[in-house]
Amino acid sequence: MRYATLTDPAGLVVATLAGDRALPMDPQLTMNEVAAGDGGSSESSGSSGRPPGVPLATARLGPAVPHPGAIYTVGDNYRSPGEHPDCHPPRPLVYGKAASSVGAPGAALSWDRSLTANVDAECELGVVIGRPAVNVPPETALDYVFGYTIVNDVSSRDPWLDGDQWLLGKSIPGFCPVGPWIVTPDELDPVDLRLGCRINGEPIQDGRTSEMRFPVAEIISFLSRHAALRPGDLIATGTPARLTAPPGPERHLEPGDVVTAWIEGIGELTTNIG
Numbered sequence: 001m002r003y004a005t006l007t008d009p010a011g012l013v014v015a016t017l018a019g020d021r022a023l024p025m026d027p028q029l030t031m032n033e034v035a036a037g038d039g040g041s042s043e044s045s046g047s048s049g050r051p052p053g054v055p056l057a058t059a060r061l062g063p064a065v066p067h068p069g070a071i072y073t074v075g076d077n078y079r080s081p082g083e084h085p086d087c088h089p090p091r092p093l094v095y096g097k098a099a100s101s102v103g104a105p106g107a108a109l110s111w112d113r114s115l116t117a118n119v120d121a122e123c124e125l126g127v128v129i130g131r132p133a134v135n136v137p138p139e140t141a142l143d144y145v146f147g148y149t150i151v152n153d154v155s156s157r158d159p160w161l162d163g164d165q166w167l168l169g170k171s172i173p174g175f176c177p178v179g180p181w182i183v184t185p186d187e188l189d190p191v192d193l194r195l196g197c198r199i200n201g202e203p204i205q206d207g208r209t210s211e212m213r214f215p216v217a218e219i220i221s222f223l224s225r226h227a228a229l230r231p232g233d234l235i236a237t238g239t240p241a242r243l244t245a246p247p248g249p250e251r252h253l254e255p256g257d258v259v260t261a262w263i264e265g266i267g268e269l270t271t272n273i274g
Contacts, residue, residue: 003147004181005031005062006054007104012062015053017181023053031065031182032232035130035146063102064149064179065128068234071097071176072223073124073153075166077238078211088213092222097153097236098171103271105179109154110255110274111172116156118252121271122239123197123205123261125190126151127216128182133229141220144229147182148190150269151236152197152261157252177261177271178234188265190216195240195263202247207240214238 002017006024014034015022029038075093079085103109111119130146154175156162161169170176192210196203209215214222219237223229242249253259257273 001147001184001187002181003031003034003064003184004059004179005064005066007060007062012066015059017056018053020056021053022056022059030067030232032067032069032230035128036231037130061105061180063104063177064182065126065232065234066102068099068102068232069230070227070233071099071101071236072227072233073097073170073236074214074219074238077213077219078207078240079213080241092214092219094223095166095170097167097176101171101173101176103152103174103177105177106270106272107174107177108272108274109174109177111174116158116161116169116172118157120155120157120242120252121197121199121204121259121261122153122155123195123263124151124153124236124239125193125195125209125216125263126178127190127220127235127237129220129229129233129235130231132231133220133224136221136224138217138221141217141224142185144220144224145185145216146231147184148188148263148266149178149182150180150261150263150266151234152177152259152269152271153236153239154253154271176236177269179269180267183266193264193266195261197262198260199247199251199253199257201258201260203245204242204247204251205240206243209237211240212238
């Protein structure tokens with residue numbers, strides 16, 4: 001199953017996806033409630049016999065998780081070339097982003113460049129929690145997943161933010177595009193997915209989730225030993241290294257750029273830099 005958030009004049013509406021159409025659910029339901037297993041039904045076709053829902057191609061999507069209770073991010077989680085799988089730190093490096101930083105697929109992103117001039121895009125596999133999780137073992141941690149999405153962990157690289165203020169350097173409004181939708185675990189195995197990022201069509205990242213130092217189950221288990229995870233919480237599981245080929249690691253985001261983060265089995269998440 002795939003779930004998306006539609007923007008509507010009345011607000012945000014959760015929808016299921018069926019082929020090339022989005023089927024709105026009960027407008028009173030939030031994505032966090034759907035993640036928790038609350039019911040609600042998709043829109044059905046009326047007496048006119050027309051197909052239900054709205055065409056996905058013309059639908060305006062909101063953030064796949066519009067109001068996460070918390071956003072946890074994992075740093076330095078992809079192995080370097082030639083690094084042995086068993087050679088990794090004793091625990092994940094965890095920080096976070098403010099929930100107010102979420103952005104929609106296809107949205108324009110701009111910020112005060114006097115605050116931070118050097119900003120990068122980072123493609124990450126996003127994990128949406130579906131059940132309350134406290135002190136869960138790795139063996140059962142995936143049972144607490146509602147689904148997977150794409151997170152663009154937009155981040156400042158200026159030393160006064162990237163050096164010692166990661167939360168602030170990652171929490172500027174719009175610095176967490178999420179989407180384009182959520183894919184449930186029955187349709188997606190997170191173990192070995194190809195993922196990457198492009199700027200104006202040029203690749204800047206290309207990796208596989210099998211290169212994670214701490215896989216999804218271990219991340220969830222570790223987090224749940226220190227924090228109570230709730231339905232709708234979002235985990236960004238880390239990002240592959242920047243490619244050394246042009247445009248290269250020193251190429252930061254500029255006005256007019258089109259950023260595309262992509263993950264095999266999920267799709268593409270596009271952000272327009274203003």
